[in-house]
Amino acid sequence: MTIANIPVTNNSDNMCIGKLFATLPDTASSTQRFIQALRSDIFSQVEQRMLRQLIQAVLYEKILPYDTNSDAVGDGRQHFILDGKDATGHPVQYRSVGKRMDSFGRIRLLRVPIIRVGTDGSKTTATLADFANEVLSVAQQGERLQRFIEELEQTLLKDVQAQSYLTAPSLTEDQRRYDELEGCLGDGHPYHPCYKSRIGFTLADNERYGPEFQQPIRPVWLAIAKSHSRAGHSQAMDAETFIRQELGESEMARFHALLDSCGQQPEAYRLMPVHPWQWQQVILPRFHQELADQQIIWLGEANDVYQAQQSIRTLSNRTAPERAYVKLSLSITNTSTSRIMAGHTVLNGALITDWLHGLLEHDEYAAQQGFFVLREVLGITYDYEQLPEYRQAKTYGSLGTVWRESIHGYLQPGEDAIPFNGLCYVQKNGVPLIDPWVQQSGVEEWTRRVLEVTISPIIHMLYAHGIGMESHGQNVILIHRNGQPTRVALKDFHDGVRFSVNHLAEPDQCPNLHPEPASHARINRNSFIQTNHPDDVRDFTYDAFFFIAAAELAMFLAEHYQLAEQRFWEMSAQVIHAYQRQHPQHEERFRLFDLFAPTVQIEELTKRRLLGDEDLHFKPGMNPLYAHRESAC
Secondary structure (H helix, E strand, O other), rough: OOOHHHHOOOOOOHHHHHHHHHOOOHHHHHHHHHHHHHHHHHHHHHHHHHHHHHHHHHHHHOOOOOOEEEEEEEEEEEEEEEEEOOOOOOEEEEEEEEEEEEOOOOOOEEOOEEEEEEEOOEEEEHHHHHHHHHHHHHEEEEEHHHHHHHHHHHHHHHHHHHHHOOOOOOOOOHOOOOOHHHHHHOOOOOOOOOOOOOOOHHHHHHHOOOOOOOOHHHHHOEEEHHHHEEEEEOOOEEEEEEHHHOOOOOHHHHHHHHHOOOOHHHHHHHEEOOHHHHHHHHHHHHHHHHOOOHHHHHHHHOOOOOEEEEOEEEEEEEOOOOOOEEEOOOOOOOOEEEEOOHHHHHHHHHHHHHHHHHHHHOHHHHHHOOEEEOOOEEEEEOHHHHHHHHHHHOOOOEEEEEOOHHHHOOOOHHHHEEEEEHHHOOOOOOOEOEEEEHHHHOHHHHHHHHHHHHHHHHHHHHHOOOOOEEEOOEEEEEEEEEEEEEEEEEOOOOEEEEEHHHHHHHHHHHOOOOOOOOHHHHOOOOOOEEOOOHHHHHHHHHHHHHHHHHHHHHHHHHHHHHHOOHHHHHHHHHHHHHHHOOOOHHHHHHOOOOEEEEEEEEEEEEEHHHOOOOOEEEEEEEEOOOOOOOOOO
């Protein structure tokens, strides 16, 4: 099915609906709900949101030339005009209204319909299908364009499906708690247009395993022969003891009995959970020989029930919330990235977080601020190098699990937590989730406190230790008391750090990491941990936190609470300057990792997907902190 065949609002005569639901659960309620959503405002709202994000990225990343016209708008707003060609080769235009923001010069479009202007001057509300066919085709052709269009169309369908479920006007008190909130935040990536593509999932799969639907998930447990697997665990624990605690004594005994009944010694195997979709779609067909030879043994489900977090492949334990989160290989593509678990990253998780934890354990500033990392305490991966070469590419990264500490082991009485991207969540009734918190303290005071507890740990790791962190909106957990920020937790480090050994404060403490295989480097040239360039370390921090997470909050507060963007970045700069005055011993590093440089390198996420990974796609972004530098320093 191509994007041109996706039904539009109120179009009930589309033959693709029957094909679409061939894979859905045979329930009238699911079918009826989805068809009603296709015919309702939900479809047009999602489609227009996707168009805005897509056009914002096309404009900002300069994928195509465009014109502007501010004569008829004013207030700093302007028309952005993109040219295209219709099916007959005649020129058409797509017009949107927005403005260039202070945050990195990003373009923000108003929530008004994108207009298509035909050759004859007729004006209609633009559709995603027409934009893809008439505009994107100017930038790219062939298979690469078709793959990108597929991601767009799947995002449209799956977000329509999700929004048809997320209909309550506001969140309940239970839904505002961290684990539940992870499933209620249904917005997806705020910049990338393919924010919910989940290529590989049918709509039935999406309803079963998508975080928005908050369905119970029971991972499938496997026993993997130690001779055909590899593991890495934290030095703070014993791997077998940890698994016994996670499963419980009765389940551990049951699994051992199953191994005994297969004529195998339990001590010769490692136990690991896999995602139920992965088991059915990938493990069974691709590892059938290993299952036949009992290198892999199916054990079935355990007692604990889990629930998907925003990252979709990370599950939180609903039965025992204090038990670890599990991050599982999932051979789908979401936000244009394959969600497998590369073997070297599975093994590096515990090494990296033990290292970070050890640095913070002896760090006086970290103790004062109360921030911490959630350790990845155990990782197990199949040893793909034992497979014939022709099978390695088909199975790479498909069978791996990482256990990460639960936030509940760190929360103090009266504390709760929220993912940083949840600060920009607007409920169905139009009221921001943070509204009572902002109203209680005032927008400036509340924002200042958010910036203090969030920016300080990130820049401390950069300045004091020389480590950049991929602190995007899901990886920063804001801890609060009744909405008043107290500290943060940082997570997801098996591939979410970057550093130059030569610029580490304590290079002798750096772990000897498992190297990425050459095949992985070819697939994703920007997926690396070590570099020789300090700017790569700084920009890694900028790309995830400042360019996406902080910029989204800045624009959100400007829109909903009239806090000027420049004021937001001025307060951000004040946090950085205050840190620098308190820590003059790092002065050399303030220059090495210059957070007040005029521009920083920003990864062009949409251009990368549309044009491919043969070249690295980065652009210089106008740094909003530059205007607030202290030139006397």
